[in-house]
Amino acid sequence: xxxxxxxxxxxxxxxxxxxxxxxxxxxxxxxxxxxxxxxxxxxxxxxxxxxxxxxxxxxxxxxxxxxxxxxxxxxxxxxxxxxxxxxxxxxxxxxxxxxxxxxxxxxxxxxxxxxxxxxxxxxxxxxxxxxxxxxxxxxxxxxxxxxxxxxxxxxxxxxxxxxxxxxxxxxxxxxxxxxxxxxxxxxxxxxxxxxxxxxxxxxxxxxxxxxxxxxxxxxxxxxxxxxxxxxxxxxxxxxxxxxxxxxxxxxxxxxxxxxxxxxxxxxxxxxxxxxxxxxxxxx
Amino acid sequence: xxxxxxxxxxxxxxxxxxxxxxxxxxxxxxxxxxxxxxxxxxxxxxxxxxxxxxxxxxxxxxxxxxxxxxxxxxxxxxxxxxxxxxxxxxxxxxxxxxxxxxxxxxxxxxxxxxxxxxxxxxxxxxxxxxxxxxxxxxxxxxxxxxxxxxxxxxxxxxxxxxxxxxxxxxxxxxxxxxxxxxxxxxxxxxxxxxxxxxxxxxxxxxxxxxxxxxxxxxxxxxxxxxxxxxxxxxxxxxxxxxxxxxxxxxxxxxxxxxxxxxxxxxxxxxxxxxxxxxxxxxxxxxxxxxxxxxxxxxxxxxxxxxxxxxxxxxxxxxxxxxxxxxxxxxxxxxxxxxxxxxxxxxxxxxxxxxxxxxxxxxxxxxxxxxxxxxxxxxxxxxxxxxxxxxxxxxxxxxxxxxxxxxxxxx
Numbered sequence: 161x162x163x164x165x166x167x168x169x170x171x172x173x174x175x176x177x178x179x180x181x182x183x184x185x186x187x188x189x190x191x192x193x194x195x196x197x198x199x200x201x202x203x204x205x206x207x208x209x210x211x212x213x214x215x216x217x218x219x220x221x222x223x224x225x226x227x228x229x230x231x232x233x234x235x236x237x238x239x240x241x242x243x244x245x246x247x248x249x250x251x252x253x254x255x256x257x258x259x260x261x262x263x264x265x266x267x268x269x270x271x272x273x274x275x276x277x278x279x280x281x282x283x284x285x286x287x288x289x290x291x292x293x294x295x296x297x298x299x300x301x302x303x304x305x306x307x308x309x310x311x312x313x314x315x316x317x318x319x320x321x322x323x324x325x326x327x328x329x330x331x332x333x334x335x336x337x338x339x340x341x342x343x344x345x346x347x348x349x350x351x352x353x354x355x356x357x358x359x360x361x362x363x364x365x366x367x368x369x370x371x372x373x374x375x376x377x378x379x380x381x382x383x384x385x386x387x388x389x390x391x392x393x394x395x396x397x398x399x400x401x402x403x404x405x406x407x408x409x410x411x412x413x414x415x416x417x418x419x420x421x422x423x424x425x426x427x428x429x430x431x432x433x434x435x436x437x438x439x440x441x442x443x
Numbered sequence: 444x445x446x447x448x449x450x451x452x453x454x455x456x457x458x459x460x461x462x463x464x465x466x467x468x469x470x471x472x473x474x475x476x477x478x479x480x481x482x483x484x485x486x487x488x489x490x491x492x493x494x495x496x497x498x499x500x501x502x503x504x505x506x507x508x509x510x511x512x513x514x515x516x517x518x519x520x521x522x523x524x525x526x527x528x529x530x531x532x533x534x535x536x537x538x539x540x541x542x543x544x545x546x547x548x549x550x551x552x553x554x555x556x557x558x559x560x561x562x563x564x565x566x567x568x569x570x571x572x573x574x575x576x577x578x579x580x581x582x583x584x585x586x587x588x589x590x591x592x593x594x595x596x597x598x599x600x601x602x603x604x605x606x607x608x609x610x611x612x613x614x615x616x617x618x619x620x621x622x623x624x625x626x627x628x629x630x631x632x633x634x635x636x637x638x639x640x641x642x643x644x645x646x647x648x649x650x651x652x653x654x655x656x657x658x659x660x661x662x663x664x665x666x667x668x669x670x671x672x673x674x675x676x677x678x679x680x681x682x683x684x685x686x687x688x689x690x691x692x693x694x695x696x697x698x699x700x701x702x703x704x705x706x707x708x709x710x711x712x713x714x715x716x717x718x719x720x721x722x723x724x725x726x727x728x729x730x731x732x733x734x735x736x737x738x739x740x741x742x743x744x745x746x747x748x749x750x751x752x753x754x755x756x757x758x759x760x761x762x763x764x765x766x767x768x769x770x771x772x773x774x775x776x777x778x779x780x781x782x783x784x785x786x787x788x789x790x791x792x793x794x795x796x797x798x799x800x801x802x803x804x805x806x807x808x809x810x811x812x813x814x815x816x817x818x819x820x821x822x823x824x825x826x827x828x829x830x831x832x833x834x835x836x837x838x839x840x841x842x843x844x845x846x847x848x849x850x851x852x853x
Contacts, residue, residue: 270687273851292689300687304680308450310457319450320688363684 229278240425251403256422262406266373270300298371299364305356309349320366335362354385374405386411451702458672466710494524496533499548544569559596595626649730656815657788664779666707667758674762682850692846704755746818749831750811756838763845782808807834
């Protein structure tokens with residue numbers, strides 16, 4: 161089941177010919193094509209393409225190679241020899257029970273914490289050795305919303321975007337796709353969980369990163385909000401972006417090409433197959 | 444970092460109007476309370492005298508004259524009230540706590556003195572609870588009086604013997620009176636023996652200026668409570684996000700601290716407006732600044748900046764170290780009260796035991812109040828500058844360490 165099928169399920173469906181349709185779920189118009197592609201603009205050759213998704217490397221190969229990441233808190237080993245790789249345009253999920261180390265792994269990759277060992281290559285550069293490159297290379301959305309509650313969406317975004325770029329992104333870029341323009345003047349404290357999550361992603365993609373790390377992006381969100389975010393992520397990866405998320409959500413898993421289960425500090429490849437009950441057994 | 448600082452400033456600006464109202468309300472309440480307490484204290488001080496009951500043989504005219512002289516002529520009349528009464532009345536009043544002490548004059552006391560026998564001692568009775576400065580002073584006075592009496596007796600008897608030996612017996616009466624008058628003059632003019640200089644509290648400050656500094660310190664200590672809204676909703680996710688975006692713990696702390704400091708300074712300036720007005724109108728009655736309007740206060744204001752920087756860093760650290768906003772507020776409250784007390788904001792620290800006073804001076808609040816007091820007198824020694832900046836640096840380092848640890852744990 162593709163992402164668009166999910167959309168139709170929630171919105172009753174609007175695709176007339178089974179190939180191209182238009183849905184409006186986040187305050188912006190997104191086109192959909194066979195296979196679940198979402199787009200904001202049709203190109204001259206008839207292909208659909210998202211404009212200004214952020215990473216700006218549409219079609220470019222962006223490989224991630226993670227090797228031997230280790231982390232221990234005192235004597236307790238949280239991560240043991242974590243290794244996997246991802247290709248440009250791919251999406252992977254890391255599953256695991258609470259406390260298994262998913263958030264730790266993502267925060268290590270985001271440069272928030274230091275690993276005890278290992279490497280994180282992105283397009284040939286070991287980001288652990290060049291931590292200054294991390295903010296440019298990846299966007300990180302932690303589990304809590306990294307927003308200032310007293311400020312509105314505009315003010316939160318202005319922390320990261322200069323005025324002109326922000327206006328441009330809101331009118332035709334990733335922020336438009338996220339539908340942030342609809343609640344630009346709303347204080348964060350009055351926002352719904354979905355709005356906050358979209359705004360958080362909007363803040364994270366300021367540097368047009370090639371990798372997006374999300375820690376439980378759908379947690380505590382209603383199905384429509386989840387769908388909005390999935391749409392954006394789908395578009396993001398179709399532009400060549402790499403998405404790595406920690407999640408428990410079946411809807412998120414539908415977006416992913418690969419799933420890994422983190423258990424006892426080690427990563428195991430796992431086939432989802434659409435059966436969520438299998439996940440509970442696997443964990 | 445600049446963008447983060449500006450965002451924090453926006454947060455502070457959103458919070459500011461509400462905080463100013465709270466600041467003003469607190470200032471009005473504290474000011475009214477302080478005014479009432481000072482007025483009450485002044486009235487009580489003006490009306491309080493030690494009542495000492497005089498019992499026994501008070502019939503002698505010389506003794507009566509002496510008591511009347513003390514009550515009417517001597518400066519001690521403002522502090523001591525001598526009340527002649529019967530033994531029974533004195534005992535009842537003493538047991539009720541209406542008398543500070545009872546002085547019992549034995550029969551024929553003056554005869555005993557006149558004849559040089561000195562075998563009828565005066566008894567001074569006080570309770571165990573009053574075994575303090577008053578009792579000690581009374582003991583000293585008794586010793587002095589006793590010495591004066593015996594010495595003057597010796598002088599008079601020696602003079603009388605000398606005159607008798609020289610065959611000048613007719614002059615004895617006149618010379619004795621002259622010598623007695625000379626001795627009385629000597630006793631009554633004892634104020635010229637030495638000069639008493641009242642330095643006041645805290646290295647020479649008047650009580651009013653001492654408490655003025657103390658009140659400003661208390662306001663600064665509690666400004667963390669007033670501005671706690673700035674720390675509400677702070678979450679670990681935001682710190683992690685900032686770190687991932689390349690804004691490390693050091694710059695996070697600086698950005699947040701600067702906004703907080705501006706909020707505290709603005710609150711302080713709001714407090715200073717009524718204070719400046721009161722001083723300009725001579726309503727506050729600070730002796731050191733009397734008749735000078737608000738000018739000394741305006742030159743005192745810059746002295747508050749380093750102190751505010753240090754105490755804001757302390758509050759920032761406390762909020763950072765506490766787990767949650769409620770714990771942070773409780774920590775602010777307890778530390779504010781504790782440090783305010785130990786540093787002499789509620790009672791002059793001169794009343795405290797030596798070790799306690801030394802401990803209070805070592806605390807950040809102690810350094811702050813000494814800095815302000817020294818600044819009010821126009822001389823701030825280098826060690827106080829070092830203490831204020833040293834504490835500020837310590838709080839910054841601790842806050843950064845806590846933030847780093849928090850980022851690592853969240």
